[in-house]
Amino acid sequence: MAKNGTVSxxxxxxxxxxxxxxxxxxxxxxxxxxxxxxxxxxxxxASQIRQDLNNFGGFGQQGYGYRVRELHSEIGHxxxxxxxxxxxxxxxxxxxxxIATHINFTTRGCRxxxxxDREPALEGKQVGELNVISTKKLExxxxxxxxxxxxxxxxxxxTQQIADRLVxxxxxxxxxxxxxxxxxxxxxxxxxxxHLGDSLLTLxxxxxxxxxDK
Amino acid sequence: MAKNGTVSxxxxxxxxxxxxxxxxxxxxxxxxxxxxxxxxxxxxxASQIRQDLNNFGGFGQQGYGYRVRELHSEIGHxxxxxxxxxxxxxxxxxxxxxIATHINFTTRGCRxxxxxDREPALEGKQVGELNVISTKKLExxxxxxxxxxxxxxxxxxxTQQIADRLVxxxxxxxxxxxxxxxxxxxxxxxxxxxHLGDSLLTLxxxxxxxxxDK
DNA sequence: TCTACATTGTCAAATAAATAACAATAATAT
DNA sequence: ATATTATTGTTATTTATTTGACAATGTAGA
Numbered sequence: 307m308a309k310n311g312t313v314s315x316x317x318x319x320x321x322x323x324x325x326x327x328x329x330x331x332x333x334x335x336x337x338x339x340x341x342x343x344x345x346x347x348x349x350x351x352a353s354q355i356r357q358d359l360n361n362f363g364g365f366g367q368q369g370y371g372y373r374v375r376e377l378h379s380e381i382g383h384x385x386x387x388x389x390x391x392x393x394x395x396x397x398x399x400x401x402x403x404x405i406a407t408h409i410n411f412t413t414r415g416c417r418x419x420x421x422x423d424r425e426p427a428l429e430g431k432q433v434g435e436l437n438v439i440s441t442k443k444l445e446x447x448x449x450x451x452x453x454x455x456x457x458x459x460x461x462x463x464x465t466q467q468i469a470d471r472l473v474x475x476x477x478x479x480x481x482x483x484x485x486x487x488x489x490x491x492x493x494x495x496x497x498x499x500x501h502l503g504d505s506l507l508t509l510x511x512x513x514x515x516x517x518x519d520k
Numbered sequence: 521m522a523k524n525g526t527v528s529x530x531x532x533x534x535x536x537x538x539x540x541x542x543x544x545x546x547x548x549x550x551x552x553x554x555x556x557x558x559x560x561x562x563x564x565x566a567s568q569i570r571q572d573l574n575n576f577g578g579f580g581q582q583g584y585g586y587r588v589r590e591l592h593s594e595i596g597h598x599x600x601x602x603x604x605x606x607x608x609x610x611x612x613x614x615x616x617x618x619i620a621t622h623i624n625f626t627t628r629g630c631r632x633x634x635x636x637d638r639e640p641a642l643e644g645k646q647v648g649e650l651n652v653i654s655t656k657k658l659e660x661x662x663x664x665x666x667x668x669x670x671x672x673x674x675x676x677x678x679t680q681q682i683a684d685r686l687v688x689x690x691x692x693x694x695x696x697x698x699x700x701x702x703x704x705x706x707x708x709x710x711x712x713x714x715h716l717g718d719s720l721l722t723l724x725x726x727x728x729x730x731x732x733d734k
Numbered sequence: 735t736c737t738a739c740a741t742t743g744t745c746a747a748a749t750a751a752a753t754a755a756c757a758a759t760a761a762t763a764t
Numbered sequence: 765a766t767a768t769t770a771t772t773g774t775t776a777t778t779t780a781t782t783t784g785a786c787a788a789t790g791t792a793g794a
Contacts, residue, residue, distance in 0.1 A: 386728025514600030
């Protein structure tokens with residue numbers, strides 16, 4: 307779909323936000339929008355919006371703007387929301403259970419089909435609409451259900467090991483919440499590291515700047 | 521501490537990661553490290569590391585490298601980990617409870633001193649070492665305890681309203697997990713938006729690239 | 735139908751970020 | 765002591781990203 311083949315990461319990181327704002331506009335019954343209007347809502351420049359979108363094709367019309375519904379759908383397609391990747395979650399602790407129940411996977415191109423934990427006490431426990439399965443059964447489960455994406459909510463010590471095991475079981479994409487920089491040396495595997503601790507520290511830096519030390 | 525006064529956001533975003541790697545080295549008993557060695561561990565260039573650090577001062581020694589313990593401590597100080605900002609969390613749902621129990625606030629310059637929810641059924645319920653308080657008591661609590669930082673784990677519809685209210689109660693920094701782009705029009709207030717949904721969509725984009733559509 | 739206007743897509747310019755290069759300098763070995 | 769090596773801090777260069785400008789083009793009103 308992209309004109310040349312590679313679109314810079316800076317652009318990709320902005321796509322979900324465009325998608326979100328367009329969805330909101332759609333729900334509010336807005337039919338069309340210009341790059342200028344959208345730029346004011348999103349607090350960025352109209353030029354950037356037009357240039358970002360034109361990485362993927364000319365979705366607008368001169369003198370008119372963009373059709374909200376159409377643009378939303380195009381960006382959704384670019385992001386892959388219609389793929390419904392089969393997804394498993396490893397680690398049913400506090401964070402894992404919260405992610406499983408709090409995130410709407412379906413609207414983001416993913417379908418959560420299994421939750422795993424190595425702790426026997428958690429086995430069978432219900433989390434959302436699923437029941438926790440022992441990590442011992444990962445091989446069996448993956449052979450049967452062929453999940454493609456894994457969410458990691460496990461302690462850092464186990465992360466690389468579990469990730470390597472999951473790669474061998476066919477997982478191609480990782481959403482990693484563990485306190486560890488997952489690096490995958492295989493090709494064609496993608497990783498999105500979410501470092502909540504780093505995010506908090508960034509805020510602490512900001513707070514340290516604006517709040518005078520007494 | 522910064523040489524001129526403003527350090528670019530790109531640099532700031534990398535500081536927590538430096539801090540994390542240096543902490544790990546320290547715990548492993550490593551005394552000194554060169555920018556080249558660190559760059560290999562962190563998968564970035566030695567040049568970038570030196571340039572990043574020199575925004576804040578010359579922490580290294582020519583022909584020797586950096587003293588791990590000293591550099592860790594310097595970066596920690598820059599980030600503000602020794603400030604211990606008083607922090608409250610709003611929204612004791614799945615995500616709020618997970619954040620409260622899963623994140624080590626103390627090691628990141630924050631001290632969680634209150635958890636709030638508007639739902640009467642949750643009032644008094646224990647989360648970690650704290651008990652949930654009704655949001656009706658926010659004014660009283662803030663007047664007494666003077667929190668400076670707030671974590672928002674609430675539905676998007678309420679976010680702007682609660683944030684405005686908290687600003688009027690003296691909150692200076694927000695860690696926002698709600699599905700809403702919090703924008704604060706007051707000066708000297710900092711916001712760190714964590715959009716887990718956007719993060720997942722970014723991964724979906726990556727997965728869509730590497731996993732062939734059947 | 736014609737005219738005035740709005741707005742895109744794209745090219746050019748400006749700004750920001752990352753990388754490379756290297757002189758200065760301290761550590762270490764001889 | 766002296767020479768050699770390692771490594772920083774910093775300046776220069778390159779690359780990437782953002783912003784600005786404007787011709788091309790379609791819309792909408794008279």
